[in-house]
Amino acid sequence: MATNVSVENLNPKVLRCEYAVRGEIVIHAQILYCNIGNPQSLGQKPITFFREVLSLCDHPNLLEREEIKSLFSTDAIIRAKKILALIPGRATGAYSHSQGIKGLRDEIAAGIASRDGFPANADDIFLTNGASPGVPYYLDESSGWGLEISELKSQLEDARSKGIVVRALVVINPGNPTGQVLDEQQQYELVKFCKDEELVLLADEVYQENIYVTNKKIISFKKIARSMGYNGEDLPLVSFQSVSKGYYGECGRRGGYMEVAGFSTPVREQLYKIASVNLCSNITGQILAGLIMNPPKGYPMHTGQAGDGCYDLYKEEKDNILKSLCRRAKAMESAFNSIDGITCNKTEGAMYLFPRIYLPQKAIEAARAVNKAPDVFYALRLLDATGIVVTPGSGFGQVEGTWHVRCTILPQEEKIPSMISRFRKFHEEFMAQYRD
């Protein structure tokens, strides 16, 4: 046994680190993973066009071969050539600029500008290995804050009165774990609040393609800020995007970016320095980030004529995934609401349901007796009984005295009825055992 390295002498920050979605629950886990937004692990297929382009960029010699015309869509071939031309020396195996390949950042900036109707600058884009590593959350988080500005304001004043320097507000829209989509008015108020209170607005917008209601739309916080006349200089804002979510769900490719606007040059230089330490994010993820922000836009893409079929296939795959997610969200929401002792909010966007579990006092005491939070206790019992893995709500700062689990809407549709019936059976037995 190594006597010099033990849990006792590890950096205490390592021991304190907790990550709700991959903690104790997962170490026991088998079977149906509803704890994490990982669509392709549950059978979602990647978008063909994106994978065609990656495949060609990985092995550029293919582009010189006539035979590829029968294997790849013409648009994918054109796009791969275009991307390779953006990469210095066509070297997809070289470290890139620390912020990511300049040509891809240009593409992404163009995609953002087209989404928002306001300009975006490639120098503001930092490509990342997914959205997780972008900003380590040294910054103060908004956990437990409601959506009423008055409530936010009172939380902020409370923190400040305790001597806490609050520097930033993190807003996840659409929400994780709650699945809510902010309405435009709320977004205006949040931006105004950050401006007035001199807070950096950290906008986690990785679910910007995931919306399941028709009466709302997803608007980027940058667009909101620009619409209000705030230019970069008066509202520091960071927007996060990832290739892991949306209809693409390319979690394993670890691609994403942050758009950093409204910071002074010296602060930007510090950000650049930190980005440099890890050299650059992976090139496959960089290419994918460029693709999701500039997907096929409709035929004719290259010939001026319809009929290549690439756009049709892309559109069909995308629509099928999003429509299916929408059906799954509704099916699971109404199923949860049909179970006694569970209520479930409507999922307007993102990939999660956050059902509230009304635990009897005896269950809470049983959990305490084994030194577990009640929702962790419930989730572990659920796992043991059914093989369904969910994430306990206590990792997300739920309101004191309430208990939730986070459950993704990602199980394939044909598996949902049996999943729900196993869940229901477990829940009824659990409640019967601990009835007050």
Place this chain on the structure above:
Amino acid sequence: MATNVSVENLNPKVLRCEYAVRGEIVIHAQILYCNIGNPQSLGQKPITFFREVLSLCDHPNLLEREEIKSLFSTDAIIRAKKILALIPGRATGAYSHSQGIKGLRDEIAAGIASRDGFPANADDIFLTNGASPGVPYYLDESSGWGLEISELKSQLEDARSKGIVVRALVVINPGNPTGQVLDEQQQYELVKFCKDEELVLLADEVYQENIYVTNKKIISFKKIARSMGYNGEDLPLVSFQSVSKGYYGECGRRGGYMEVAGFSTPVREQLYKIASVNLCSNITGQILAGLIMNPPKGYPMHTGQAGDGCYDLYKEEKDNILKSLCRRAKAMESAFNSIDGITCNKTEGAMYLFPRIYLPQKAIEAARAVNKAPDVFYALRLLDATGIVVTPGSGFGQVEGTWHVRCTILPQEEKIPSMISRFRKFHEEFMAQYRD
């Protein structure tokens, strides 16, 4: 201007962070990058077999098509199928296990076992986005330590007498920036030293394929430790490997692993937890890490008959790259040694030369006058005059009062003569200007 985020109120750790190879020099940089080991940016081609496999894994539908037989080698097709079978659900777009795909870790462990002749365990492998993010260097480094054990010992005692808790020794073999390859006896002594002093041995072995002398060989520290009869439990050891170096040079793919041996279960669980926070490393990098540890091993690979040509091509590409690196190392070393006021050690391995520059006192004073370290001043002047980017030695803890630059051996061979003549001309003019 954002008044709430300024350099003054950033986390001081961010401001203190310095990264030698991507600092001030690079912000001015153009032209010939000899500052960083980035082979493909200077024209090195990727290994065809590896890229064939990646291309097929990115777009697995190709494997169902007859036409691929004329585009991909049979061995690449077989290997891609084998890799996809290792990935749960063949989902190359899903988050994997936090340590990396189990089947790929099995492959890597088998590759290590075959390299060392001692067993390796997939549970000890943590796949990473390159080798840089594996362990943030919170640990004490061995900077400036020589190779004499007596010197190491006195440095250690000196540190301990100051109350510094020294937990680990970092050894880079082959060396960066010095290009030295340790001999076997030195390795035994280092392992014994770590064992006796209860230090964790962090072995940066990313250059394990890069050796340019015939009288030495590269032996992993794990093999050394096992040969000495130390099993995992009595010598905690971490070995780092990366897809960025060797003959493959796939820097942009951000693949690598660390093999973690000899830590207690609770410490391993903490490592696992930290790995989980970033979810997983990118799948392309994971696949590549599996490939470099299990490259084609000789024909017949699949048919039992020679003649497929895949192994021949692989072997030819690999040998050409390594032989060329060897020629470049020798050519640049003798060129540096032919310049007055420069001496250059022999590069036995890795990718760098570390020539010592004998700066005149007047140059040192001129540097101090503009508040620069003398080698930074020299490197900036070199860059201005020639477009050649090197890394100042002061980032690597050189001996007090000596000045070096680190220069990669990666410029393409045909560019070396003109590079050296530009370097020589600059150096002579610089020395003439500052002659004491």
